[in-house]
Amino acid sequence: MIDIEQLTKIYNVHRKEVVGVDHVSLSIQSGEIFGIIGHSGAGKSTLLRCINLLERPTSGRIIVDDTDITALSGAALREARLKIGMIFQQFCLIRSKTVFENIAFALRAAGKTKTEIETRVHELLEMVGLLDKRDAYPSQLSGGQKQRVGIARALANNPTVLLCDEATSALDPATTSSILQLLKQINRELGITIVVITHEMEVIKEICDRVAVMQNGRIVEIGRVYDLFTQPQQPLTRSFVEHVLRLDVPERLLQARTGTLVRILFQGPAAEQAILSDTLQTFRVRGNILHGKIEYINDTPLGVLLLELSGDEQEVERAIRYMAERTKGVEVIDRAA
Structure with missing residues (x-):
């Protein structure tokens, strides 16, 4: 054209x-x-x-x-x-x-x-x-x-x-x-x-x-x-x-956290599945949602979530790998001390 x-x-x-x-x-x-x-x-x-x-x-x-x-x-x-x-x-x-x-x-x-x-x-x-x-x-x-x-x-x-x-x-x-x-x-x-x-x-x-x-x-x-x-x-x-996708979180929340901070990108069908719920039920970890949103691009969902995971270090790592396999979009922002 x-x-x-x-x-x-x-x-x-x-x-x-x-x-x-x-x-x-x-x-x-x-x-x-x-x-x-x-x-x-x-x-x-x-x-x-x-x-x-x-x-x-x-x-x-x-x-x-x-x-x-x-x-x-x-x-x-x-x-x-x-x-x-x-x-x-x-x-x-x-x-x-x-x-x-x-x-x-x-x-x-x-x-x-x-x-x-x-x-x-x-x-x-x-x-x-x-x-x-x-x-x-x-x-x-x-x-x-x-x-x-x-x-x-x-x-x-x-x-x-x-x-x-x-x-x-x-x-x-x-x-x-x-x-x-x-x-x-x-x-x-x-x-x-x-x-x-x-x-x-x-x-x-x-x-x-x-x-x-x-x-x-x-x-x-x-x-x-x-x-x-x-x-x-x-x-x-x-x-x-x-x-567009920025997740603005008050500094006091970031300073007060004790767990591992991860950013999860849910693409397409993954944005409409209970991946987070399944993760928290499957592994002995606690999840604290700090921020999240879903955008629709050409009617296809794109979700982004800022999550604090707490618990045994090995369990947290297993939970992260589990979510990464299902979303192809997990980034560890900061690990707990």
């Missing part, structure tokens, strides 16, 4: 070359929601803007639907861009135009008739839940409503690809969740390929099928979201994952 081949983008800043994207190659499959995550300055937004040539790459190729976008210009490029919708962090709505007029703008640019525009805008407003805001102006809308208008505008010309550049970073958590659910619905019902740029692993967890992690203009890790949560390979990926 989208193939990026050895893409490089170099800027000239004060007579110095600054590399924004450094020889990036990746393939995004048709119909998937693909995430690109990185800290500020990692090159993720530059990479996204190269896909529709808002930024023209210095070298490399971008192929969308079997068309080499980087080889196009003029009318051919404008036509190709009609199939690549884009939504922005700051909404980019025209303040002097109503919701209807903001959405209709993209359709007029594509040469649609008045009747076609009327019909299509109505469909889009119904899709994003804003039929009652048709004649409102952007200043009368909440942040979430503005982004829904932005989504409707991006979908106006029936694109096959939707690019989302930090589309939820200006929104509160509840509104972010509603926008992400809308994007998932659009992906599911229309089959549109969605590329999501973000610096928040929560967004990746909530919506994406696969993810690429960027650092210093390069992709340092790529894979299924669940796989990166359970087996991150790079320090940057681990830091993103730990921000």
